[in-house]
Amino acid sequence: MRLRTGSIGLLLLLSPALYGQDRPIGPPLPVILHHADAFAVRPSDSGDVRELIGNVWLQQGNATLRCGTALQYIATGLVVLRHNVRLEQDGLRITAPLIIYDPAAATAVAEQGAEIRQDSRSVRARWGFYNIAQRELLLVTDVLYRDETVTLWTDTLRYHRATGVSHSWGGGYAESPSGHLSAEADTITYLPQSSQIRLAGSAILRQLDTAAHDTVWLTAATILLRRDSTGNHLRAEGSASIVRDTLWAARASRVLWEEDSGHVTLSGDPTVWYGAAELKADSIAVFLQGGQFSILHGYGNARLRIRIDTTLRMHQLKADSVSLRRLSDSLAELHAVGNTRTVYWHYDSDGVPAGLFRNSADRVELVLYDDSLQTARWLGKIYGEYVPEPLIGERPAEWSLPSLAWQEERPLVPSWRHRWRWQKASSVGESAPKSQRTLESPQVLTPRNFKRP
Secondary structure, three states: OEEEOOHHHHHOOOOOOOOOOOOOOOOOOOOEEEEOOEEEEEOOOOOOEEEEEEEEEEEEOOEEEEEEEEEEEOOOOOEEEEEEEEEEEOOEEEEEEEEEEEOOOOEEEEOOOEEEEEOOEEEEEOEEEEEOOOOEEEEEEEEEEEOOOOEEEEEEEEEEOOOOOEEEEEEEEEEOOOOOEEEEEEEEEEEHHHOEEEEEEEEEEEEEEOOOOEEEEEEEEEEEEEEEOOEEEEEEEEEEEEEEOOOEEEEEEEEEEEOOOOEEEEEOOOEEEEOOEEEEOOEEEEEEEOOEEEEEEEEEEEEEEEEOOOOOOEEEEEEEEEEEEEOOOOEEEEEEEEEEEEEEEEEOOOOOEEEEEEEEEEEEEEEEEOOEEEEEEEEOOOEEEEEEHHHHOOOHHHHOOOOOOOOOOOOOOOOOOOHHHHHHHHHOOOOOOOOOOOOOOHHHOOHHHOOOO
16 A cells, blocks of 8 residues: 655654654654655565655654655664665764664664764764764774864774764874874874873874974874863873984883973983984983974983994983083083083094093083084083093993993884875765665664674
8 A cells, every 4th residue: 555645644643742852862752754755564574664755754852864765664663764864963964875773772874884964073984873872973994084173084983972072993094184283093082072182002193393394203102182271282101202303303101292382301211312412311301492402401310422423432421410402503502410420532633533531520511513522611529531542442332331331223203004094085985985785684684783894
């Protein structure tokens, strides 16, 4: 039997007590049919099926569904919606070629791709699941998330509407709208309400500095980016490394970076490289100006060495604390305080090694030009000796100060692991990809049996 709909005919299908209400979704609320151009009831293996055709409009609580055609299974209540399907709830809109809607579980599955929009946010993926009652979305395969702050490509993303939190895993790559800031990690959590982004699992962060015409790279096991009223803050933990082009680099267990003030704190066996100089200490504070450091402080068991050439000869300094102030691109001033010891290699006028000077004092003040010593002052309890080259021979490393003979390689620019997978995805989601899966048997379509690609 087939009936043409009219305004009176469809009103008879509605529950007057529930029509037009704005209540939360889920049972025991019925699915209300507001409109269809035509409908028919026919038998099937899973019981009677109501077929709705043309401008279909359904509602359950505060969720509305619109599509071209729909099949409603009377026994289970399951609804299969096809052709320009739209699901809307409190400002959220999901569009898809096909949605399988379960009113009892208050869930919707888009098996052939979906696009989700809410305010300035948009998400596209090949497969989507929406728990309407809990207001939670799960997107899988070629996921593209966008808002005013970030664009994110990933394999899997869970989005919580109530908090706005997005959690992605399976490898993700994110960048700012300007492209000046980009990052990747195994998992990325975005918390817009608290202005935070958490990167975990071999995280990489890259920032382009257009003013200084260079790039800073940060890698760590985890990276947290946060913004508040005092500015931008960064925290990295777990084998953290910083590379600023070829001029300076750093490595530590933990990094705290206050971007607006230019203050960087390194702790956990930190090392800083600047040109040919290498500094180690219990903790190191860096003050940046214009992207380059202006002041460098090493606190606790500070050790500085400056490589002279490709041999193992290097100027060395050890003290309780060391402060290095950059006066220009090539000129720097150094102060060492507390139990200071130095090794300075001497070369003759022809550049041939002639020996070394070893000194100790309470305090040392040095002026360096292009990593070469220009002037030096030793103050308080001074002791010194000169060791001629014949005594050194082929064993320059044996004349190193205690704990300065470390063998640590300067960090290099990291390689992207996930980004290149998503380069093709600059257009991912521009049109929702169609899955090869087909809807075969309505009888197996229960919430427990929905399968992801």
